[in-house]
Amino acid sequence: MVEKVLSINGLTYDVAGRSLFASLELAVSAGESVAVMGPSGSGKSTLLSCALGLIRPSGGVVEVSGADLAGLRGAALARHRARHIGMVFQFGELLSELSPADNVALAALLAGVGRKDAYTRAQALLTRLGVPFAESSEELSGGERQRVAVARAMINSPTLLLADEPTGALDEAAKEKVADTLFDMPRRYGCGLLLVTHDPAVAGRADRTLALSAGALVPALGGQVAVQ
Template identity: 45%
Template sequence: MPRHGIVAGMTTQTVVLEDVRATYGTGDRQLAALDGVSVAFERGTFTAVMGPSGSGKSTLLHCAAGLDRPAGGSIVIDGVVLDDLTEDELTRLRRDRIGFVFQAFNLVSSLTAEQNVALPSRLAGRRIPQADIAGALTAVGLAGRLRHRPSELSGGEQQRVAVARALISRPAVVFADEPTGALDSVTSRNILDLLRELVDEHQQTVVMVTHDPVAAARADRVVFLADGRIAGDVRGPLEPEQIAARTAQLVEGSC
């Protein structure tokens, strides 16, 4: 694929991975984290990525998001080919087209909710209108918490700030890595409701790595990984019990 090229026919696909390979270690200790993974994520869809520990879930997310460079293959985000981008170009692409939500909220404790939302853009030298910041926090249910610091917010409220921060640049895709892993069941459901709303009402593309079958059941589609390869690709609706059973089969197969 040509460097910086816009890929024809990508009107319905936000993220495309083609024969992506990633390795860890060197020599005899080299392991394949991803072994020829090809998968695409369509616009306005919610995909859960599941698999046993060590299956390559987080590696897939990090490579797809341009956080890690794969050993081979090709990745396209929003029509932009990542393969030969410089580090500066990758940084700009992540800043402008990708949102991130992690299990750790990654908020700066000394800053208010609105300051945390604005921080990445300000570090990049861009000013976000105050109305946009307030609008992003209102959209995640925090209209009355703009000036509260993380210590004054619950875990669920902190994660909502992280979601607002991910959305402030209106990204093409939001990558979420275990976004409910540190939350109780009620708060987790609220965060999943929010992600579901982003997809259904705003046509946001969400790709979520999770180990939780209940969380995965909220997605439109579940992609299963095992030993660095696609082991299943199922479109919903799915029940948590079905997802758990499929994951258990993959665990047994990898033992």
């Protein structure tokens, strides 16, 4: 039986007087990639924030690697997040004055990994992802910075990888390379990948493509919401 690394059941969330999610259901298994599409304001980034434990939903259960995030607080939540979840943001969110290796190793150091081991892991990931040596991350291209962000997200061997519009700020060539990198992670490392995007070409690479519609997730075909 394949392990579910993310299980969302009956998720509800109200914001600004409206219901963003209405008993939303989602499961992501180890080794599986799932893409979520939807217009701006539909709740894609909020869904990722719920999976990160940054937002407490109005109702429902969000489990990551078997732990209900609502039952974790403070340091316990931070430890679970560091151990089990990696996050890739649209603009990378790197510390530009640090080298790629420093950016990646820092995530491991903050999780309690020893310095030598952290830098060994960081350099191995960066080499595998084809990131060139640089004194600072600002020397890299946009696509190279995003590959650094993927390496940083994977440094602690998470069971769940989240990506929020990871190719949205890239040109076509860089987009393809970053998408290749992201969708290789479940196959190579056995983690689950949940990616939100506006781009049908990127979403179409996933094992499953879903769309947020009326507060629920429905199958999407060719980047369009399937007729139910």
